[in-house]
Amino acid sequence: MRRLDTRDPGFEAGFAALLDMARDTTARVDGAVAEIIARVRAEGDAALLDLTARFDRWQPRDAAALRVTAGEIDAATASIPAALMAALDTAAARIETFHRAQMPADITVPDPAGLTLGMRWGAVDAAGLYVPGGKAAYPSSVLMNAIPARVAGVPRVAMVVPTPDGELNPLVLAAARRAGVTEVWRIGGAQAVAALAWGTASLAPVDKITGPGNAYVAEAKRQVFGRVGIDSIAGPSEVVVLADGAQDPARVAMDLLAQAEHDEAAQSILLTDSPALADAVPAAVEAALATLPRAAIAGESWRRHGAVILVRDWDEGAALTDRLAPEHLQIMTADPAALFARIRHAGAAFLGPWCPEALGDYVAGPNHVLPTGRTARFASGLSVFDFLKRTTWIAAEEAGLRATGPAAVALARAEGLEAHARSIAERIGMG
Ligand SMILES: NC(=O)c1ccc[n+]([C@@H]2O[C@H](COP(=O)([O-])OP(=O)(O)OC[C@H]3O[C@@H](n4cnc5c(N)ncnc54)[C@H](O)[C@@H]3O)[C@@H](O)[C@H]2O)c1
Ligand SMILES: N[C@H](CO)Cc1c[nH]c[nH+]1
Ligand SMILES: [Zn+2]
Numbered sequence: 001m002r003r004l005d006t007r008d009p010g011f012e013a014g015f016a017a018l019l020d021m022a023r024d025t026t027a028r029v030d031g032a033v034a035e036i037i038a039r040v041r042a043e044g045d046a047a048l049l050d051l052t053a054r055f056d057r058w059q060p061r062d063a064a065a066l067r068v069t070a071g072e073i074d075a076a077t078a079s080i081p082a083a084l085m086a087a088l089d090t091a092a093a094r095i096e097t098f099h100r101a102q103m104p105a106d107i108t109v110p111d112p113a114g115l116t117l118g119m120r121w122g123a124v125d126a127a128g129l130y131v132p133g134g135k136a137a138y139p140s141s142v143l144m145n146a147i148p149a150r151v152a153g154v155p156r157v158a159m160v161v162p163t164p165d166g167e168l169n170p171l172v173l174a175a176a177r178r179a180g181v182t183e184v185w186r187i188g189g190a191q192a193v194a195a196l197a198w199g200t201a202s203l204a205p206v207d208k209i210t211g212p213g214n215a216y217v218a219e220a221k222r223q224v225f226g227r228v229g230i231d232s233i234a235g236p237s238e239v240v241v242l243a244d245g246a247q248d249p250a251r252v253a254m255d256l257l258a259q260a261e262h263d264e265a266a267q268s269i270l271l272t273d274s275p276a277l278a279d280a281v282p283a284a285v286e287a288a289l290a291t292l293p294r295a296a297i298a299g300e301s302w303r304r305h306g307a308v309i310l311v312r313d314w315d316e317g318a319a320l321t322d323r324l325a326p327e328h329l330q331i332m333t334a335d336p337a338a339l340f341a342r343i344r345h346a347g348a349a350f351l352g353p354w355c356p357e358a359l360g361d362y363v364a365g366p367n368h369v370l371p372t373g374r375t376a377r378f379a380s381g382l383s384v385f386d387f388l389k390r391t392t393w394i395a396a397e398e399a400g401l402r403a404t405g406p407a408a409v410a411l412a413r414a415e416g417l418e419a420h421a422r423s424i425a426e427r428i429g430m431g
Contacts, residue, residue: 001285002308003308004308004310045063045200049066051189052187058166067202073173076168088143090363092143092175097365103384104384111400117395118392118393120393125155127156127158128209129159129211130192130211140368141369143175145179145210146179146181148387149387158185197209206228208386210231211382215235231386232371236266237328240324244272247353249280249284252277253284256269257298257302258358266301267305268301271317275310315342328349328357336352398428409424
């Protein structure tokens with residue numbers, strides 16, 4: 001854990017090291033990922049069987065065993081206790097409501113020159129959803145990926161999830177059923193991303209791959225981009241908590257640990273204007289760690305990547321937050337909305353002491369698949385827009401072509417493109 005103070009002369013160097021940590025999560029695995037993708041392209045299902053045995057410690061009998069059957073999904077769903085199923089339902093319904101509200105409308109623009117112009121939205125044909133499963137199972141991520149895809153109208157939704165040691169998580173399967181996933185595959189890591197992008201004899205390729213994952217998954221998505229579309233790069237989790245001196249150190253500590261427990265590579269940062277809070281939180285983190293089942297992961301994450309930054313004021317706090325462009329931004333100050341208005345870059349914001357980030361992970365409604373590694377400077381969280389694309393259209397009658405065509409003819413000739421010019425000119429008798 002780093003302790004930084006903006007008043008210290010060495011602050012910039014320490015802060016730059018924090019920024020580098022966020023930037024560097026995938027670079028170190030690019031070679032290994034390229035090899036995995038090349039193997040899946042060359043060997044298809046055989047590579048999936050071999051890599052699954054190697055990385056997930058599970059040897060599927062054959063390629064057919066990589067696909068979860070409808071019977072397995074039925075049995076898993078039936079095994080979920082009613083109260084847990086009700087919680088899954090609450091989350092699914094709230095996520096669906098929020099994402100339905102995102103659906104954009106087609107536009108038609110009447111044009112005074114006599115053309116009609118428009119833009120139409122349409123869903124991709126097939127989406128591949130990556131659901132992480134190496135260190136923990138994420139039923140909530142199934143809902144967060146699949147519900148926007150279905151709301152957008154995607155007909156084929158293929159989900160991949162690793163099953164370490166051959167363990168299928170029943171709630172992951174129940175969530176897949178609840179969210180309308182059409183295929184579930186027991187594969188993970190870069191090999192799953194490669195299979196979705198290039199296809200194998202068993203798994204048909206998709207058009208768009210979405211979802212979070214570890215550094216291998218994030219790097220694989222980066223490498224298959226272009227062959228398929230991807231959402232943002234959502235890698236190891238991050239949170240920046242902005243808290244003033246009125247906040248309870250124990251609550252702040254648990255909010256930091258809620259990200260740290262995801263992954264040793266996760267990053268949790270506290271920014272505060274209170275020297276007392278800056279002193280109290282590290283001790284509160286250590287005390288809370290002792291009570292957590294995933295203390296080993298959370299402890300390593302906190303010690304390697306965690307930070308407490310003491311700022312002079314919230315002007316400084318807002319500027320540093322923009323430089324971090326965090327995946328999650330939790331604001332617990334006297335006027336959280338006013339401070340949020342001064343910050344431009346964050347994947348998702350959580351305002352006030354009654355809005356811990358974990359609420360958004362599960363049931364609030366907005367998506368929890370968010371841009372990490374400072375990509376919130378230019379990227380956004382998963383939404384229906386990731387599964388939609390736009391087609392613009394133009395309709396012209398003769399009068400419209402006569403009114404607008406001569407300018408096009410002039411520009412086409414200026415570009416030396418005579419066929420362009422004549423395809424218009426000959427229709428309107430310009431010669
Ligand atoms: N941003 C989000 O919305 C969100 C949501 C949930 C989880 N997460 C993040 O997703 C990540 C999940 O990571 P995970 O590891 O638990 O699951 P994962 O499913 O992303 O990765 C597991 C896979 O990684 C591959 N792998 C592991 N070690 C490898 C190696 N040495 N070489 C090649 N491949 C290897 C294996 O194929 C394995 O199946 C965490 O960082 C968590 O913070 C993010
Ligand atoms: N915080 C994660 C996104 O970074 C999402 C998640 C899933 N389950 C719990 N949390
Ligand atoms: Zn989380």
